Amino acid sequence: MSRLQKRETLRQRLLTIIQHQGEGSKLPPEREMSERFGVARETLRRCLEELAQEGRLIRRQGSGTFVAPQTQPWIKPFALRSFTEDMRSRGLVPSSRVISVAEVQAAAKQAQKFKVVPGSALIEIRRLRLADGDPMALETAYLVRERLPGFDAQRLAHESLYEILEREYRLKIHSASQQIEATVLTNEEARWLDVAPFSPALVVERQVIATTGEAVEYGKSLYRADRYSFELDVMRAPDARGDGGA
């Protein structure tokens, strides 16, 4: 009913004001706005608090309510990117070198992840991934053979796996679970990545899920610690299980 409508319409009017006024500009006092909008101050305040929580407004006691600068505090939600997309977004030119392509049988653990019967054929692809021509990551990926008829792994030297999957196999990628660890490189890994043995590296294990719910890819990447870092913005979400045991 128009009861719930009240805060909703109020929110829209406030958003209009926010967009209309410039960043950093001051809003009228609460008491003035509440009167102008024909609404109780508490009702207005609920809206203002909500907008502040979303990062659109900044409220300062004793000072006023201001339109938040849209520049920094705005969150760029962390998105799933392929290596190719990741490097491009960093302004680097990605390329790949296929180290090996093999057909392997799914071990129990892998079969479980892909939801196939153990022993099913998997494509194992090892690639050295370069940025601006220099080694950046060493990657091992597993795909389910039967889901990708006629797949030519050699194309991965110059094309993005996700793009091929999405464009040619109509597999729409939904999400991924990633696990990020640190490690030191073995001699062989270090050679590929052109760094000293025992150099640090980021390990990213990734399981990619299609919109169908199927596991599309399982991969493990070793990133050179001196060239790569993960950046991620996260919102505060109070699902914290902390009773101040004091």
Add this chain to the structure above:
Amino acid sequence: MSRLQKRETLRQRLLTIIQHQGEGSKLPPEREMSERFGVARETLRRCLEELAQEGRLIRRQGSGTFVAPQTQPWIKPFALRSFTEDMRSRGLVPSSRVISVAEVQAAAKQAQKFKVVPGSALIEIRRLRLADGDPMALETAYLVRERLPGFDAQRLAHESLYEILEREYRLKIHSASQQIEATVLTNEEARWLDVAPFSPALVVERQVIATTGEAVEYGKSLYRADRYSFELDVMRAPDARGDGGA
């Protein structure tokens, strides 16, 4: 000291009730509780809403307010957590050992991050963070002195920084930018973490933003690679910049 916030004491009383009653049990009606606690119904409601938001209570219009079952669905949208909250969510018992507390002057880079003038007083806190009694991370945190009058860093040995900031300083944490890297530990770092020198570690640099837009904390943590990994689920980016406008 100023009069304690009613909501704070009220929250504690409600938490006691929640812990005392079993999961799924029903709380008394709002009107009854507000009278019993000598507080207005709206005040009580704010607390109840907060606890519901945190997942401790379930509120059903027309039916009642219930203690939430602690067995939660295992979907974990990645959220900003303090070390304390992080460890608890992993089923470990967090503790801390304060290594040093110092007052330092903000260097140019730090001053810029905190948006204060260079040379402003910062609190530097180094802590060894333990899980189930074993070293897990080595953390250095910086806070702006003038924004936290009367702050006692020693309390951090047993309390969560974020909880203190949110409860007592009314600093509502909005989000954080994190950068994750890999490194190998120096001799001193390795000693604190009780691992061999040159062991791998995850480096997490974190800048925490309040709803006011201010930088609240800047911290750098070294996590033992053999005990800690970052897990995050990410959606495939549809690349939509959705302004709530409509």
Add this chain to the structure above:
DNA sequence: AAGTGGTCTAGACCACGGC
């Protein structure tokens, strides 16, 4: 001191769920 947001109050009415 004036002005602003922050908290709290007592009470009204609305919307939903169950009896």
Add this chain to the structure above:
DNA sequence: CCGTGGTCTAGACCACTTT
């Protein structure tokens, strides 16, 4: 129907910031 939580109100007073 009654009891529950959900929304809204008008006003009081508090705490902080600025003048």
